[in-house]
Amino acid sequence: MTAPTLPVAPVPTPTPHSPAGPLVMQARGLIKRYGHVTAINGADFELRPGEIMAVIGDNGAGKSSLIKALSGAVIPDEGEILLDGKPVHFRTPSDARREGIETVYQDLAVAPAMTIAENLFLGRELYVGGPLGRLLKVIDRKRMLTEATQHMQGLQFAIKSMNQPVETLSGGQRQGVAVARAAAFARHVVIMDEPTAALGVREGNMVLDLIRQVRDKGLPVILISHNMPHVFEIADRIHVHRMGKRAALLNPKKISMADTVSVMTGALAADDLSADVLAH
């Protein structure tokens, strides 16, 4: 078996977000109970190629539980998840990763003392070819550095040296490394849980740019965020989660931020909205 390598040219063909597009990922009627608490209560979800789908909802609405089910961290009690139209049954996050679903968690999964290049290949190191290299597991630093540089350039992520330890980077740059790593290995979907939460304005914008680059390379993105201006700036569609299920699918180009918050809090029901603000 050949060692995994950063897919410098992204695997999916860039597909513009199109209303008629097929679904990359879909969930139907998901349910997850913890004793008396029903964290996911018949949730539906869908994601098309090349789109950024924001998932928003009040605290405790069940966003994390939904995302955990989609990324294999939680096994739903009922319902089904489909990838490219085919049912999948994730038992662990590794199962989801094997299917090309990468998740960037809020608590940065980067190794501070390691370089950017090493972080990009963390757990998927490249080894020097040939029987001896493979036998002794000699890490191919040169190839990792070249491929990491190409990948970062492909995402237009400006970093002076890939040999810098991640601890020398700013918070936004670190988050950028985590996003770039997910984008490098995802073949289907990148899931991001509050990627801009801990960042200042400039750094947050930098990460938003990077997320757009990931989308524009053809990878659909699921973005959980409480930051409404960020959601409105970047999302193609908004999934509003409320009381464990999807309350509405909204078009950020048509609906106001105030009405979106009202749907989120339950002050407005999806049925009260005019059809043109709903996403299709």
Ligand SMILES: Nc1ncnc2c1ncn2[C@@H]1O[C@H](COP(=O)(O)OP(=O)(O)OP(=O)(O)O)[C@@H](O)[C@H]1O
């Ligand atoms: N492992 C668990 N055990 C028991 N209850 C849980 C567990 N995980 C989630 N819950 C409950 O399920 C409900 C939904 O939680 P979840 O974390 O999915 O919501 P959320 O929308 O992501 O919230 P937040 O925005 O605050 O992170 C909450 O009532 C929560 O307490």
